[in-house]
Amino acid sequence: MSHNSIMHEFDLIKQCFTNWPQQHNDVAVGIGDDCLLWMGTTPLVVSADTAVSGRHFPEFASPEQVAQRVFLPAISDLAAMGAKPAFFTLALTLPKRFNDDWVIAFAKRLQQLSVQTQCMLAGGDTTQGEQLTITLSVHGTCAHPLLRSGANVGDDVWVTGWLGQAAAALPAVLSRQENTVPNAWRQAYWQPQPPLKFAEQLVGIVHSAMDISDGLAGDAQHLAKASQVDLALNLNSLPLDEPLRALGEEGVRHAVAGGDDYQLLFTADSSVQREILALANTENVNVTKIGSVQAGSGSVKWYDNQQLIDLPWQSFQHF
Numbered sequence: 001m002s003h004n005s006i007m008h009e010f011d012l013i014k015q016c017f018t019n020w021p022q023q024h025n026d027v028a029v030g031i032g033d034d035c036l037l038w039m040g041t042t043p044l045v046v047s048a049d050t051a052v053s054g055r056h057f058p059e060f061a062s063p064e065q066v067a068q069r070v071f072l073p074a075i076s077d078l079a080a081m082g083a084k085p086a087f088f089t090l091a092l093t094l095p096k097r098f099n100d101d102w103v104i105a106f107a108k109r110l111q112q113l114s115v116q117t118q119c120m121l122a123g124g125d126t127t128q129g130e131q132l133t134i135t136l137s138v139h140g141t142c143a144h145p146l147l148r149s150g151a152n153v154g155d156d157v158w159v160t161g162w163l164g165q166a167a168a169a170l171p172a173v174l175s176r177q178e179n180t181v182p183n184a185w186r187q188a189y190w191q192p193q194p195p196l197k198f199a200e201q202l203v204g205i206v207h208s209a210m211d212i213s214d215g216l217a218g219d220a221q222h223l224a225k226a227s228q229v230d231l232a233l234n235l236n237s238l239p240l241d242e243p244l245r246a247l248g249e250e251g252v253r254h255a256v257a258g259g260d261d262y263q264l265l266f267t268a269d270s271s272v273q274r275e276i277l278a279l280a281n282t283e284n285v286n287v288t289k290i291g292s293v294q295a296g297s298g299s300v301k302w303y304d305n306q307q308l309i310d311l312p313w314q315s316f317q318h319f
């Protein structure tokens, strides 16, 4: 059948989404029955993540770019728990104008990501609808998942990566002037790199973790609330790359409130600092200590070095 015509739904699913190379021993039945069948014995962590065209990626994104902007943020939630990716499901709502070629290209890139992260496509759903909408449910295994609620008073607060790059790229991406911003920013937007392997090895070493998706300010608040502690964070300690630092206050705003980082925020006793630095070094992950955990009831206190300040920015919110 020509790739320009829309194949029969089941033919398309068969061609694009079956027989992928990445499998999982504990998925006894994958695509093809009414449900997938998981026969594992280790605890599973599960997260559902929806991406909507125009909201999570631009309408003009290529199928490959859409695959990246959908899969990598979703998998970031597994890193947040210190889990090892196991399998995912894919719910696709496709507008009429998306032809077979689009789906084939999307599936090809998704398959590469599935292999890279060892996360099996084990089921899904394909429908037609007005707006391109993609929902992934990602599942990972972890004997002792990292929780938001585990922070202890006295812990150091850490983040991975370089904050604010994707947010800083967004205006240029949306105005189709990507070449005006550093390559690292474009990459951060189109291909976020959640530190999966590093996160898996934090289990048993750190006390709490989450990923930063809406922006550090808001996400740190979630962790503080869940742990019933305060976080004292220093604006001047945040990991900003050189071009972002050069933007001054705007750069800091991207790093604090921009979102789309898909990096980790975690807390750990100061006695494990060397272990964390060694792990980060082995896994080639940038880590930065940005503050400390204090007794409190769930707020984030921002400091400009010693000086307590009011943060003028809010993290990303859909509503």
Ligand SMILES: Nc1ncnc2c1ncn2[C@@H]1O[C@H](COP(=O)(O)OP(=O)(O)OP(=O)(O)O)[C@@H](O)[C@H]1O
Pocket: 049, 077, 213, 214
């Ligand atoms: N519609 C919903 N029904 C049930 N639970 C929900 C719903 N939306 C969100 N939640 C739950 O609320 C909590 C926070 O959700 P949220 O989507 O903000 O997670 P997140 O990891 O902070 O962000 P991200 O969407 O970027 O992964 C999660 O435990 C999630 O399961």
Ligand SMILES: Cc1ncc(C[n+]2csc(CCOP(=O)(O)O)c2C)c(N)n1
Pocket: 049, 050, 054, 055, 056, 057, 058, 170, 213, 214, 258, 259, 260, 316
């Ligand atoms: C085209 C486009 N791309 C990106 C953004 C920024 N953005 C969208 S959702 C989100 C937070 C995480 O989402 P969720 O909480 O739904 O997982 C952020 C920072 C935008 N406004 N427009």
Ligand SMILES: [Mg+2]
Pocket: 076, 077, 080, 210, 211, 212, 213
């Ligand atoms: Mg998350």
